[in-house]
Amino acid sequence: xxxxxxxxxxxxxxxxxxxxxxxxxxxxxxxxxxxxxxxxxxxxxxxxxxxxxxxxxxxxxxxxxxxxxxxxxxxxxxxxxxxxx
Amino acid sequence: xxxxxxxxxxxxxxxxxxxxxxxxxxxxxxxxxxxxxxxxxxxxxxxxxxxxxxxxxxxxxxxxxxxxxxxxxxxxxxxxxxxxxxxxxxxxxxxxxxxxxxxxxxxxxxxxxxxxxxxxxxxxxxxxxxxxxxxxxxxxxxxxxxxxxxxxxxxxxxxxxxxxxxxxxxxxxxxxxxxxxxxxxxxxxxxxxxxxxxxxxxxxxxxxxxxxxxxxxxxx
Numbered sequence: 098x099x100x101x102x103x104x105x106x107x108x109x110x111x112x113x114x115x116x117x118x119x120x121x122x123x124x125x126x127x128x129x130x131x132x133x134x135x136x137x138x139x140x141x142x143x144x145x146x147x148x149x150x151x152x153x154x155x156x157x158x159x160x161x162x163x164x165x166x167x168x169x170x171x172x173x174x175x176x177x178x179x180x181x182x
Numbered sequence: 183x184x185x186x187x188x189x190x191x192x193x194x195x196x197x198x199x200x201x202x203x204x205x206x207x208x209x210x211x212x213x214x215x216x217x218x219x220x221x222x223x224x225x226x227x228x229x230x231x232x233x234x235x236x237x238x239x240x241x242x243x244x245x246x247x248x249x250x251x252x253x254x255x256x257x258x259x260x261x262x263x264x265x266x267x268x269x270x271x272x273x274x275x276x277x278x279x280x281x282x283x284x285x286x287x288x289x290x291x292x293x294x295x296x297x298x299x300x301x302x303x304x305x306x307x308x309x310x311x312x313x314x315x316x317x318x319x320x321x322x323x324x325x326x327x328x329x330x331x332x333x334x335x336x337x338x339x340x341x342x343x344x345x346x347x348x349x350x351x352x353x354x355x356x357x358x359x360x361x362x363x364x365x366x367x368x369x370x371x372x373x374x375x376x377x378x379x380x381x382x383x384x385x386x387x388x389x390x391x392x393x394x395x396x397x398x399x400x401x402x
Binding site (some may be wrong): 099103135176182 | 183184185186187188189190191193194196197198245274275276278306307309310311312334335336339340
């Protein structure tokens, strides 16, 4: 259940970006991870939407996971985010 | 208007930063640190117990015990009269770098040669988080079945040493060592693989020799 830690960190980072860019809505978040990582896209989206369900800026955002990092890189990289301004 | 913003930022950068702090502190003090990971019941604590029992006359140990609840493991090690910090994550399935940092800041590092961190019993989450400890060690046991490398590749990929424990039970269990070893060498060709029994002590000296060698390298 380390998806909680991931969502918590994710929100800290995108909150800052949304403020700087005056985002009305976040539509999509692309993550790049290790191909062997057990981080699960459905699970992550479920936890994310449970946490942000009352927040109009984040509540419709979808997280997309791409398993493109090297197998030894233990990082979860936010590649880009799509926002409505 | 829709905008796409390139970010390229590591979500775990805060954890990474603290892991580096832990690494630097331990490096400065010339402490050899071991991150013991494995499934619940793989024999991590017994493995640690046996290691300390054999080497307590030669090296000074310190232990950080990570568990969701309880102090069963740290009580098991109390007999050695060594500094032990028990961390209860209160539900979290893995240790993160900040927990380990708090742990080491509460240990008498000047009096420790080898720091053992026992991670939460889990083959998934502990593999995903760098905690700043030098050697990742996966303790797998034959009672878990030969499919563990195939099913939990990241754990075996990030580990430097793989201990296959409880080999004294081989006559009673259908465990295919060849399959386990084949999967292991495929995912992690450089890994140190030791088959042993913490209970009977069979092959345990191979692990002890490896640890002595690492200590020698550390001090040279």
